Amino acid sequence: MKQKTRIGIVILVVILAIAVYSFITSFEEPYEFNVSQETITEEENNISVDVSYPVLPSEYEWVNTHIKERVTQNIDSFKEIAQENRQARIDTDPSYADEEIERGPLYTLSMSYEVDSFNETYFSTLFVIDEYSGGAHGIRVFETVNANLETEEFVTLSDILLLTLEEISEVVKENVKEQLVERGAGEYEAIKDSLWLDEGAAAVEENFSQFTFTDQTVTFYFAPYQLGPYALGTFRVEIPRE
Numbered sequence: 001m002k003q004k005t006r007i008g009i010v011i012l013v014v015i016l017a018i019a020v021y022s023f024i025t026s027f028e029e030p031y032e033f034n035v036s037q038e039t040i041t042e043e044e045n046n047i048s049v050d051v052s053y054p055v056l057p058s059e060y061e062w063v064n065t066h067i068k069e070r071v072t073q074n075i076d077s078f079k080e081i082a083q084e085n086r087q088a089r090i091d092t093d094p095s096y097a098d099e100e101i102e103r104g105p106l107y108t109l110s111m112s113y114e115v116d117s118f119n120e121t122y123f124s125t126l127f128v129i130d131e132y133s134g135g136a137h138g139i140r141v142f143e144t145v146n147a148n149l150e151t152e153e154f155v156t157l158s159d160i161l162l163l164t165l166e167e168i169s170e171v172v173k174e175n176v177k178e179q180l181v182e183r184g185a186g187e188y189e190a191i192k193d194s195l196w197l198d199e200g201a202a203a204v205e206e207n208f209s210q211f212t213f214t215d216q217t218v219t220f221y222f223a224p225y226q227l228g229p230y231a232l233g234t235f236r237v238e239i240p241r242e
Helices: 002-025 058-092 095-103 165-183 185-191 196-200
Strands: 036-044 047-055 107-118 122-132 139-148 211-213 217-222 235-240
Touching: 047 058, 058 095, 058 107, 058 122, 058 139, 107 211, 122 211, 139 211, 139 217, 165 196, 165 217, 165 235
Parallel strands: 047 107
Antiparallel strands: 036 047, 107 122, 122 139, 211 217, 217 235
């Protein structure tokens, strides 16, 4: 009888402990998956840099390290090319250096970002990079970072989308054709008989390397010259994950 009483007391204590724990945790704030922002602004010798990038909480430092390395690589590469072009102009026309102060920054790098996913499992972000380092015009390119926060590995397209490259290729081609028709029939006519789409959206993994994703969709990003001439600009194509 005493043994049964002891067992009953132990069970009661366990039940009470669970109830108290549930009561306490019900008042805890849910974890918020937010990023902070780091900025880099520089201006020297007619070269301007304006960069923003996301910083995740410290428990995801491996992602932060990767992002910082990518940002640094972009800045260093831009500065090197811009400085070479600037020096070439000065060598051709020494007065160019004296005019720089009045003219303001000529070579510019702007880098911004959009976060598509950040939860307990995934982080997915897009970098929009606008650069002018010399030549007829500037250029916009896209870079993405997709990470599995649980496994601490970077996400590949096959991890989040069941379609084959051939199926993705066909969907992208049809979507881009629709976008071109919406922009104006003349733009579609300009490339419909060319190899722009056939090559830029061919079933090759590299063509679809810049993507972000949410729980519902995958979005692909295409810079100028990949799917059409510069004048047609950029393209975004969104595909349902299921």
